[in-house]
Amino acid sequence: MSLRTLYTYYVRELKRFPVVGRKGKFCVAGNLAGVKPVVNKLTPYIPGKSIEEVARELGVKEIIKLASNENPLGPSRLAMEAIQDELANISQYPDNTNRVLREELARRVGLDSAAIALANGEDNIITVVAQTFLEPGERAIIPAMSFPPYRTMSLVSGAEVVEIPLQDFRQDLLATAKAVNERTKLVFICNPNNPTGTGVSEKELTAFLNDLPRHVFVALDEAYCEYVEDPAIPNGVDYLKQGYNVLVMRTFSKFYGLAGLRIGYIMADPVYIEAMLKIKEPFALNRLGDRAALAVLADEEYQAQTRAINRQGKAFLYRELKRLGLQYVPTEANFILLDTGRPTREVHDQLLLRGVIVRPTFSWGLATHIRVTIGTQEQNERFIKALEEVL
Ligand SMILES: Cc1ncc(COP(=O)(O)O)c(C=O)c1O
Numbered sequence: 001m002s003l004r005t006l007y008t009y010y011v012r013e014l015k016r017f018p019v020v021g022r023k024g025k026f027c028v029a030g031n032l033a034g035v036k037p038v039v040n041k042l043t044p045y046i047p048g049k050s051i052e053e054v055a056r057e058l059g060v061k062e063i064i065k066l067a068s069n070e071n072p073l074g075p076s077r078l079a080m081e082a083i084q085d086e087l088a089n090i091s092q093y094p095d096n097t098n099r100v101l102r103e104e105l106a107r108r109v110g111l112d113s114a115a116i117a118l119a120n121g122e123d124n125i126i127t128v129v130a131q132t133f134l135e136p137g138e139r140a141i142i143p144a145m146s147f148p149p150y151r152t153m154s155l156v157s158g159a160e161v162v163e164i165p166l167q168d169f170r171q172d173l174l175a176t177a178k179a180v181n182e183r184t185k186l187v188f189i190c191n192p193n194n195p196t197g198t199g200v201s202e203k204e205l206t207a208f209l210n211d212l213p214r215h216v217f218v219a220l221d222e223a224y225c226e227y228v229e230d231p232a233i234p235n236g237v238d239y240l241k242q243g244y245n246v247l248v249m250r251t252f253s254k255f256y257g258l259a260g261l262r263i264g265y266i267m268a269d270p271v272y273i274e275a276m277l278k279i280k281e282p283f284a285l286n287r288l289g290d291r292a293a294l295a296v297l298a299d300e301e302y303q304a305q306t307r308a309i310n311r312q313g314k315a316f317l318y319r320e321l322k323r324l325g326l327q328y329v330p331t332e333a334n335f336i337l338l339d340t341g342r343p344t345r346e347v348h349d350q351l352l353l354r355g356v357i358v359r360p361t362f363s364w365g366l367a368t369h370i371r372v373t374i375g376t377q378e379q380n381e382r383f384i385k386a387l388e389e390v391l
Pocket of ligand 1: 069120121124190193194221250251252253259
């Protein structure tokens with residue numbers, strides 16, 4: 001792969017975001033006329049590259065993607081069969097209440113099904129939460145170095161966003177508590193956190209919640225909760241059952257291997273679910289997603305395999321990173337944040353040329369780290385081999 005190809009590729013990348021910083025006919029001081037000032041100020045969310053994109057743009061073959069924390073096993077066989085069965089019905093709208101899936105989720109966590117709502121991915125849930133709770137001028141508190149949509153959606157709702165830096169790659173709930181004032185409406189906690197994989201303990205979270213004024217809601221993002229091994233990390237649903245003001249958000253994109261279908265859900269007091277349903281798109285979860293989610297919940301073999309492969313992969317990667325003398329952050333999720341000691345973009349690009357897609361970390365302000373998804377044994381070996389070559 002030549003440097004020229006890489007250059008052409010970056011030029012094309014820049015063209016994907018033509019408005020940013022450009023002055024011209026429709027722009028005043030770099031702002032696109034007519035667009036809300038807050039939107040003009042935002043930087044676009046840049047997801048992990050897809051295998052198709054890298055193959056097309058760089059001409060690299062045999063690519064592995066370890067950039068978006070997807071399930072490396074591919075989808076559950078039962079989920080694929082359920083989708084096949086449902087195909088003949090896609091000319092019909094889905095059940096907008098997702099009754100059967102909600103009842104199944106409710107049964108599993110011991111809640112009333114009225115305490116659950118589903119949407120088009122957890123991203124969509126985060127949007128609905130911000131739109132339902134945040135008024136212009138209110139404060140949202142987020143961890144600085146976490147999942148970017150908390151900031152974006154809070155700003156778009158007109159809220160003031162206060163970012164609390166992590167301490168040793170962990171969310172700092174003591175500093176978060178100090179930032180709470182009478183205007184604070186929403187606090188986002190990501191447990192385990194993306195991109196660090198670290199979790200807050202039950203002791204920390206309980207102390208934090210006990211001191212929180214009643215007008216503040218905690219949006220607890222548990223996108224990776226199914227991977228957690230540390231028993232000190234709590235389950236958000238327990239707080240909900242005890243009557244705390246928590247909104248527990250989860251997804252079928254990671255552990256359940258259905259990222260492409262976009263299935264997220266939220267668990268909260270039914271009165272707040274009812275409020276959110278007023279603004280959620282009525283058919284946010286499509287028929288195929290609804291059926292596939294039900295099927296993968298029943299696929300215990302797939303879940304056991306997913307858990308096992310993540311545990312083994314984590315142990316393998318820890319061992320190999322130690323051998324290479326690289327620092328990493330111990331993880332409770334299906335990805336590892338590691339310090340390569342070299343510029344993140346350069347390591348990312350060099351790995352890309354070897355057909356391995358990882359996540360660079362400059363957008364989180366980390367200059368020399370990368371985030372890598374724990375893959376199958378074969379993928380992990382290939383990643384380590386490529387990384388060793390690059391370094
Ligand atoms: C912490 C966190 N929350 C939410 C999501 C979004 O999940 P979904 O695919 O359901 O939109 C992600 C995806 O990367 C994530 O890392």
